[in-house]
Amino acid sequence: NSFCTLLGRPTEGRMADWEAQYEKDLATITHSGPHEVGAEQQALNRQVFEMLKPTEILPFDDIHKISDCDLIYRFLIAQRWDADKTAAELIEYMRWRKENNMNDILWEKHPDEIVEVLPFYQGIDNDGNPIFYDRPSPAKIGELLKTYDRAQIIRGHFVMMEQGRRLCKAMNRDRVTCLFDMAMLNMSIVTNPSAVGLLKECSKLDQKYYPENMRTMMITNSGWTFGSLITCIKPLLDVRVQKKIQKLGTGANLHKDMAQFADPQQVPECFGGLAPRTPSEVAIKVLDVSGLPPRTPPQPV
Template sequence: MAAPTPAPSELELDPKHDNYDFPTTPPRPQNGHPGYLTAQQQAQVHQLRLTLESEGYTERLDTLTLLRFLRARKFDVDLSKKMFVECEAWRKETNLDEVLPTWDYPEKGEIFKYYPQYYHKTDKDGRPVYIEQLGGIDLNAMYKITTAERMLTNLAVEYERVSDPRLPACSRKAGTLLETCCSIMDFKGVGLGKASQVFGYVKQASGLSQNYYPERLGHLYLINTPWGFSTVWNVVKGWLDPVTVQKIHVFGSSYKDELLKQVPAENLPKQFGGTCECAGGCQFSDMGPWREAEWARPAKWEKKADATIQTAPSAVTEGAGTSAAAPAVVEATDAAKADAAAPAAA
């Protein structure tokens, strides 16, 4: 039985780590979320932060981030700390913080011929919509264009861009805190011959999202699911947290009416029953509040990169033959794969 939602209260912010320029109150009361914490839950936030600080961690200790890790582990501080520490170790191993500001993925257009993965506008709650089309996946062909490591790096970079700037921009436009995405996974074209490749890859991707980007799933629509999928799903959902199960909706080819209840027709690409036809293709537009001047702001990681470049020693002060440079793009070499994107994390 779910714990009752506590009475609303002002979120206790930490002046050292909390510097939000977007709303921090969720659109509806939810136990364990900002503004709806018990005294014990608030104390657990402080305990987790102090424990991490005592072990030398200085980044990503803001209240909203810590709350996501705590919710993912049912407010067990020790388990939440373990999850956070493992995430930080992964970031270090993959050089993600150095990769992020300068990441370039020029092979995207070719990869999208096989596996479109993209964010496109918002649902009726104001959350980013994330879309994956699985039917064309051909890993052998894709690995002739890029590497598994670069695909993982790009997935992680897109998760980072969801955290900032996408979700903050959506929160500003909605006027409430938005921390999750609405994801659509299209299984059209996934037959028995492709099933092992598709599900193997999705399992890896889901691992990345669950382990390193918790509490990012708002809704997940599985559409055009193949024959027999519902039977499998009825077994699988018995292994999942009931809260997660409530977020996942499984449909065959008759999904459009249900999908349009959550995503406005003008925001949904035409091929999925909406009316949107972006110039150059919806999969390449990256349209959303994060592209609208009224709501968009530079991401914190962009500001840090700019500050690093601006304060770096000049070629003159460094000596002849040297020059300041932006961080090099370093490929992730040992990423666990989680949908973003399926980037959606429970």
């Protein structure tokens, strides 16, 4: 019995700690991001939970999960509340995390050239969610592809995704917001098809392995490329993801439009806001932007 307890498995007549936590979360969670959850959604969550128990992938070995219950809700939403598909996707998700050693990705050494093009996090939106800033450049990605293979660059992208999840856990939030600057996406979307293909592949992987991770995507400097790019990637985006995209105005309208989602004082000047470019205290604490994050999982502050 003591051995079972050490493994986190229940002894006879005793519920494991992770099962008790699941029951508590199921009873208290009322929203997953903007999505309300009630009795019907709770029943589907429990159905998935019971389907997964025999597979022994519970509790999920994911250091940046909010909780097992929360993770099930995210995948349920992505699978339009289909319990069977959700269970299958979660099994695949945990297989992928284990095979790719995702729990340790933030402690790997990645090439400086790849790190330099990764999005960064700074500030919060009007709901308190951390914001990340992305200004993809097909020209730069094209240069990276001459030196590094696609898998290595995509792994760098996953570093950014895990950083966001780590920040959310520390900040007691469950989504991130993105400010997506399209200034570099001009004719390069035509002249760098391999780089654009990589961007599209990252988008597809994010929807599969990080469903319901983003609250809002603010688009700036869209110009004529907005319609062209949306035409390219729209088939890859679920309808629920498309609804999160908000195009911001230019000039005097930029800050007015931005303020609907985030105070311009939270947004760095290099992305059209009014703040200096500096990481937040919580980012320094849980990500250690000058080096490697602490090994201990972040706790809500």
